[in-house]
Amino acid sequence: MIIQPRVRGFICLTSHPEGTAQHVKQQIDYVKSKGKIENGPKKVLVIGASTGFGLASRITAAFGSDAATIGVFFEKPAAPGKPGTAGWYNTAAFEKEASAAELYAKSINGDAFSDEIKKQTIDLIKEDLGQVDLVVYSLASPRRTHPKTGVAHASVLKPIGQTFTDKTVDFHSGVVSDISIQPVESEEDIHNTVAVMGGEDWKFWIAQLKEAGVLADGVKTVAYSYIGPELTYPIYRNGTIGRAKDDLEGTVPVLNDLLQDIGGISYVSVNKALVTQSSSAIPVVPLYISLLYKVMKEKGIHEGTIEQMQRLFADRLYANREIPLDEKGRIRVDDLEMREDVQAEVAKLWEQITTENLEQISDIAGYRNDFFNLFGFNFDAVDYDKDTQEVVNIPSIKD
Numbered sequence: 001m002i003i004q005p006r007v008r009g010f011i012c013l014t015s016h017p018e019g020t021a022q023h024v025k026q027q028i029d030y031v032k033s034k035g036k037i038e039n040g041p042k043k044v045l046v047i048g049a050s051t052g053f054g055l056a057s058r059i060t061a062a063f064g065s066d067a068a069t070i071g072v073f074f075e076k077p078a079a080p081g082k083p084g085t086a087g088w089y090n091t092a093a094f095e096k097e098a099s100a101a102e103l104y105a106k107s108i109n110g111d112a113f114s115d116e117i118k119k120q121t122i123d124l125i126k127e128d129l130g131q132v133d134l135v136v137y138s139l140a141s142p143r144r145t146h147p148k149t150g151v152a153h154a155s156v157l158k159p160i161g162q163t164f165t166d167k168t169v170d171f172h173s174g175v176v177s178d179i180s181i182q183p184v185e186s187e188e189d190i191h192n193t194v195a196v197m198g199g200e201d202w203k204f205w206i207a208q209l210k211e212a213g214v215l216a217d218g219v220k221t222v223a224y225s226y227i228g229p230e231l232t233y234p235i236y237r238n239g240t241i242g243r244a245k246d247d248l249e250g251t252v253p254v255l256n257d258l259l260q261d262i263g264g265i266s267y268v269s270v271n272k273a274l275v276t277q278s279s280s281a282i283p284v285v286p287l288y289i290s291l292l293y294k295v296m297k298e299k300g301i302h303e304g305t306i307e308q309m310q311r312l313f314a315d316r317l318y319a320n321r322e323i324p325l326d327e328k329g330r331i332r333v334d335d336l337e338m339r340e341d342v343q344a345e346v347a348k349l350w351e352q353i354t355t356e357n358l359e360q361i362s363d364i365a366g367y368r369n370d371f372f373n374l375f376g377f378n379f380d381a382v383d384y385d386k387d388t389q390e391v392v393n394i395p396s397i398k399d
């Protein structure tokens, strides 16, 4: 079928199999160009492995460190006349590239919050790898059904305490406008967001993996967080999602206790703001990212998800030195984003930005391009007017 982008708000309903394969290939080529990561991980489980930071982590482990990888995610397979989701196509492309490079790669598609998927994952590790030496936790989801209580929690993106009003952009039309977001009405919203995006599920994973004996001595586990500039604090770090990130970060000492007897360790890495399916859903953030991209590209310090993850692995997690941590014990690969000169310039542009000057003073074009790339669009090598085979299988997933 012919697959063109069909956009609704901040999501794209279609994905292109050849374009997503290009996107994956570009990331693999980048990791290869950086050379092998000495003493990198060898057997890796990535939870949330099909898009964004999780996919980039999987690619870095496989192609930077020859690691065997198991990826868990929640994606829609393609059916005749119905394209699959980007993460489905990404994984199909990844597994094919891994197989061509003689790297073990298998995937599990299902709800990572459930006990059933955890069990399936444990069984697969036992059968094929014995144990894993790195667990990457990179889920981003709007909801979670709690495996013990059966309660369906929905996360919300809201400020806490007072209404937040600031600029935002509709990145398709380029209209900059003011947006007011009402604060949470009850503790319930906070509780639900923490239940979805906080650390409990990460803890459940690590506890169950350990209990099953599938974590190697000296295992590492890492999850991802975000801080960002003061201008996004009301909606991000001081809002409901920030409470969830506090909870995630607070899980590190709990996991360290749990892993102590096998010499394991856990980390949270604070990453840079980037265009992913999740971040495009947060009001205000796309406008901030457009300005950030402009400033960081001009300074020659821009990074995408793959550059971030390659640096996290090569220069932090597996570098031949003690891992530098901030005062709260976190790894920081948002260091370039948070540089004073970068933030000062972004803040200056933020004051000036309007619909009229958006194209000139921001990198909205780069934002849009990255957004379409997520779904396999805007790649020169792909002819989007041509028929493509929409039904693509992930080799390790049987019907």
Ligand code: NAI
Pocket: 047, 048, 049, 050, 051, 052, 053, 054, 072, 073, 074, 075, 087, 110, 111, 112, 113, 138, 139, 140, 141, 224, 225, 226, 270, 271, 272, 273, 274, 275, 276, 277, 278, 279
């Ligand atoms: P993403 O939306 O690109 O990826 C989310 C992944 O989670 C996908 O693989 C998806 O299939 C999987 N997933 C979602 N629900 C699932 C479920 N129920 N069961 C199994 N898999 C499920 O998101 P992104 O942006 O890569 O986020 C990953 C982490 O990085 C999150 O913790 C996010 O807060 C964090 N982060 C994101 C930043 C950004 O700017 N995008 C910045 C810093 C941190």
